[in-house]
Amino acid sequence: MKPLAWLCLASSFALAQAGPERSVILDLSSTPGAKLRTVPVSAVTLKGGFWESRRRTNVERSIPTLLQLLEEHGIADNFRRLSGAKSVPRKGPLFTDSDLYKWMEAAAWAQAGGGHPELRRTFDALTRDILAAQEPSGYLNTWFQEDRKSRRWSEMVTGHELYCLGHLLQAGIAYYRTTGDRTLLDGGIRFVEYLLRDFGPGKRPLLAGHPEIEMALVELYRTTHDRRYLALAGYILTGDGERLHLTPGQIAYMFSGRPFIDRTIMEGHAVRAGYAASGAADYWMETREEAYGTALERLWRDLTRSKMYITGGTGSRSAGEAFGDPYELPNAKAYTESCAAIANLMWNWRMLQATGEARFTGVMETALYNSINSGMSLSGTMYCYRNPLELTREASQSIRNPWYTTTCCPPNLERLFASLPGYFYGVSGEGLWVHLYDRNTLAWKLGDGTPLAVQMETKYPWEGQVDMTVSPRQAREFTLFLRIPAWSDATTVSVNGARVAARPEADRYLAVKRTWKPGDRVRLVFSMTPQEIAAHPRALENQGRVAVRRGPLVYVLEQEGQAEGVNVLESKLLLTGDGARDFAVKWEPDLLGGIVTLRHKGAHGALDTGGLPLYRRYNPREPRAGSPAGLVFTPYYTFLNRGPSALQVWVETAGQ
Amino acid sequence: MKPLAWLCLASSFALAQAGPERSVILDLSSTPGAKLRTVPVSAVTLKGGFWESRRRTNVERSIPTLLQLLEEHGIADNFRRLSGAKSVPRKGPLFTDSDLYKWMEAAAWAQAGGGHPELRRTFDALTRDILAAQEPSGYLNTWFQEDRKSRRWSEMVTGHELYCLGHLLQAGIAYYRTTGDRTLLDGGIRFVEYLLRDFGPGKRPLLAGHPEIEMALVELYRTTHDRRYLALAGYILTGDGERLHLTPGQIAYMFSGRPFIDRTIMEGHAVRAGYAASGAADYWMETREEAYGTALERLWRDLTRSKMYITGGTGSRSAGEAFGDPYELPNAKAYTESCAAIANLMWNWRMLQATGEARFTGVMETALYNSINSGMSLSGTMYCYRNPLELTREASQSIRNPWYTTTCCPPNLERLFASLPGYFYGVSGEGLWVHLYDRNTLAWKLGDGTPLAVQMETKYPWEGQVDMTVSPRQAREFTLFLRIPAWSDATTVSVNGARVAARPEADRYLAVKRTWKPGDRVRLVFSMTPQEIAAHPRALENQGRVAVRRGPLVYVLEQEGQAEGVNVLESKLLLTGDGARDFAVKWEPDLLGGIVTLRHKGAHGALDTGGLPLYRRYNPREPRAGSPAGLVFTPYYTFLNRGPSALQVWVETAGQ
Secondary structure, rough: OOHHHHHHHHHHHHHHHOOOOOOOOOOOOOOOOOEEEEEHHEEEOOOOOOHHHHHHHHHHHHHHHHHHHHOOEEEEEHHHHHHOOOOOOOOOOOOOOHHHHHHHHHHOOOOOOOOHHHHHHHHHHHHHHHHHHOOOOOOOOOOOOOOHHHHOOOOOOOHHHHHHHHHHHHHHHHHHHHHOOHHHOOOOOOOHHHHHHEEOOOEEOOOOOOOOHHHHHHHHHHHHOOOHHHHHHHHHOOEEEEEOOOHHHHHHHOOOOHHHHHHHOOOOHHHHHHHHHHHHHHHHHHHHHHHHHHHHHHHHHHHHOOOOOOOOOOEEEEEHHHHOOOOOOOOOOOOOEEHHHHHHHHHHHHHHHHOOHHHHHHHHHHHHHHHHHEEOHHHOOOOOOEEOOOOHHHHHHHOOOOOOOOHHHHHHHHHHHHHHHHHEEEEEEOOOEEEOOOOEEEEEEEEEEEEEEEEEEEEEOOOOOOEEEEEEOOEEEEEEEEEOOOOOOOOOEEOOEEEEEOOOOOEEEEEEEEEEOEEEEEEEEEEOOOOEEEEEOOOHHOEEEEEEEEEEEEEEEEEEOOOOOOOOHHEEEEOOOOHHHEEEEEEEEEOOOEEEEEEEOOOOEEOOOOOOOOEEEOOOOOOOOOOOEEEEEEEEHHHHOOOOOEEEEEEEEEEE | HHHHHHHHHHHHHHHHHHHOOOOOOOOOOOOOOOOOEEHHHHEEOOOHHHHHHHHHHHHHHHHHHHHHHHHHHHOOHHHHHHHHHOOOOOOOOOOHHHHHHHHHHHHHHHHHHHHOOOHHHHHHHHHOOOOOHHHHOOOOOOOOHHHHHOOOOOOOOOOOOOHHHHHHHHHHHHHHHHOOOOHHHHHHHHHHHHHHHOHHHEEEEEOOOOOOOOHHHHHHHHOOOHHHHHHHHHHHOOOOOHHOOOOOHHHHOOOOOHHHHHHOOOOOEHHHHHHHHHHHHHHHHHHOHHHHHHHHHHHHHHHHHHHHOOOOOOEOHHHHHHHOOOOOOOOOOOOEEHHHHHHHHHHHHHHHHOOOHHHHHHHHHHHHHHHHHHHEEEOOOOOOOEEOOOHHHHHOOOOOEOOOOOOHHHHHHHHHHHHHHHHEEEOOEEEEOOOOOOOOOEEEOOOOOEEEEEEEEEEOOOOOEEEEEEOOOOOOOEEEEEEOOOOOOOOOOOOOOOOOOOOOOOEEEEEEEEEEEOOEEEEEEOOOOEEEEOOOOHHHHHHOOOEEEEEOEEEEEOOOOOOOOOHHHHHHEEEOHHHHHEEEEEEOOOOOOEEEEEEEEOOOEEEOOOOOEEEEEEOOOOOOOOOOOOOOEEEEEEOOOOOOOOOOOOOOEEEE
């Protein structure tokens, strides 16, 4: 038997063992460095809460309309022309294969927990089109063809060949996990086998010009248990710097090409850096090489201490779509690409699996509810590439669009929202972990195999009360790990009406260990007082300003919806530092799909700056021009759903 | 007689009329649209005041050491190799001919009012080297040679051919005006005649990829009275857009290529924009085409209302060395090239000549004392390319350098300081205009030819009192126009001990009309109270901050020289809004060449930000960490003369 055929057989065997309908986002079932195990997407059903409508809109409107646009722009035809099925010119940027793959991953996750047959037929047809374009060698890329064929693997800094392969693998894995169909996955494996033949140590060097392949290869290893895939991920994460003759600028920008474990700061292209860190976290969990853990912790601190927006977005600079210097967090010029916020979630999601630490879940939640959630319109058909924290009306007009030539963000949002149920819970040997709160049911099992049902009733994030019914099939002693968000100043947790003994600590998982019986009731009450947030003094644009947050939601002052005479870009708030005193909280079911608004109660003035010179004499008792008027804060994620509008997250405060 | 020969003769005739030793920066003697006439550089002698040492250091140290560096880097050899005098490779960037020309202009101005014979011999030798490289056609450029010869005039967006010619002309004119020697000027004229033969309407199109030629051509017209040179300037200012197929981005960046009169905002490359506006102002004065005046006024308002640093610097962005959006005035990232501040001065100088309005002199003075004066070290041998308003110690290390590959700023500073006496006074039919204040003597004449001597005694800008002796050869009725700076809250003006009747108004020229007799004494007293300046609310980085200014000088908090425990980047000032109460003013003769320091008297704390998270709860009563300590403010222009240091112009204020 030839080695390759044998290896494929070995892979098939492992695949068969993994079995279908295990629709986990990460398969950590055999991962030595994972503290938690994930729960299949299909095990969680969102029901009538905050996220259900988003996920439904995603499947019913976003995914179909984006497919239509991908077809209109010739992205799928790029494959059909290679197989001869269509005679059309190649369309779109060099990396656009990945846009279709990401869309397919979204369609794959949509199959979890009740399929969408038409979508599945489309997926299968696209799979045939794609695989018909694959070369017998395994190579598959619609850009490096004809004249460009000779340039394969010679432009790895910019070429995106591995990036596209990574997304192909992720789509194939997702579809295999939700449907059991491994056709697309096998195509991806054939491409990886092609790589293994010619590339790596002692063969030709390989470079992830845009990291993504690392995560995909580790997940492929988890799916097939073929360690060569893990080794290839490790090789790419180490970087083949000497042979590749990269410049320091390229190494910083790509966040690859030199050993990941030597990285000390988040720099360069924000999506690349986030994907690289995600892949490194995957690799760390599989190998338990502590140098990875150390580097990841160092980078995470750099990110969260000086380079992350309050919305969970990252990437301060348009130039290079890049991280800035520490505390360089401009608002109007924030790049904050939707994909970068998703990368941030993906990285923190992996760090959470490795450690079980709530600080990672906290960043995930912040990114999810704010900088990611803003990326798709409430209608599900308009997308943000950038998610800035300040906009003039004029600048706001280009923020939400149905299509981008570089259309990476729309399918990225779609694949995330399609797989969202998989992010809510985790399991460990000790018990069940609750990461996120929303109305849902869980039907899964404990580590020992005991079936477990959970029902969660809540109006989170609008209200702070969460009621859960925890029902193991039979009474079992285990621990329920309940995440207490960092923002909850006062949290109470009770079981069957009695406060638990342990004191809930913010930004920690509260461990409630007991013998749980079917129907046990858990109630959490988080403090939902509006909070006024100040930024580090080195975050210069935010000085003398506050952002308003309530629960996981950052709020925004959007011009649309304000009283006449208010100019949101030039308003000053008189604040006491006590959100309960300064803001009126109001549930408005008919506004923006149903939201809680925060109305500023205190007197304030919209400073009339029209006539102000560029420089004037400082006067600490400068009278506030303009008339007092109420200001309405709305959740950041709803911005620009009522048309163009000026908006501002960090609002000037006049102190008290 | 062939037309060209005739024209050259006509030029010679006009030159002969203009005569030698009229060392004016702009020759406005026949300019219909100029309200003022300039005064020769040689008519003003700086004596023992603020600027004399700068000018002396410039001539004695800066100009000689820069020549040495220009020789070491092969910039002069670039010409010698073309004539065969040296066999060396061509060195430096494509525009570096202009660096030598600018150095020569500096050496030329140094001849005014008492020559420097050795410098003059060097100038003449360089002139021979340069002209030996000029082609018989008149073409002269060391870059477009050999392989690049075929690319002449085909890369006008980036090629700098006209930019270099402009500086050649300015050097030739300056030398002609200070010495009567027209050798270099004639070389420049030959190149212009070459242009006139082949380029312009109905011939090949021409573009100022980097404006500069416009000013030079108008000055050449003023020197020769040959209107073809003025017409060529007008053609370039109009732009030959249709034939040149320029992109909107190029047109914005270059500030040329479309009609100057249609410009509405300051945008693109700050030096290009400032030079273009200077050339347009020259053209406006000669033609009185009001569309130019209207455009210039519109652009000036855009600049001063939203795009100028408090130091008079311009250019917010490193990318494209460009203007930013309105109120985009970052401090640490400020580009604020020395050349851009000089361009700002040049433009305002021309606007002043056209209008006699003090607002232009005010901007000139601000740029001169701050963003220009900072550009050269006190030693005269280290130069800034960028003049930012905030620096970490690390970033400060690359700010002052003896040499730059693009070494535009050093000779630009040198030519300005060499010609500085020519900026102090002006003359009109009504009398004498006093623009700037410093210890000096003037020996010139009134509009009617009456000889006039002025002696000015003052410790300006350290003290607000200015004593002048005004001595016409015989008693004459005329007006003395005294500029009252915008920053002087209370100004008194007296003649022979008696207060003048007219009330001095800030940012205006005070007209004192009387019969002046030899030895009449004028005393001005400006208010020199330290001022705390706030920025427009849209200048985001400056919110909650103040800059400190005293007289024309902006002050800076430089780490070097502070008490232990002070961190200038993280200090907070408790201010009352009353500079007299908040600061102690102290003359320190041994510090930084002799300066007035401002010491903050009130209690303040250096906020300890080391442990602060990126985001924290807002607390209007947040205690100030750190210990109270005195802060020492020093004039901005002295920054980084004591080695690397963190520094900050806009300092956080804690209010009262």
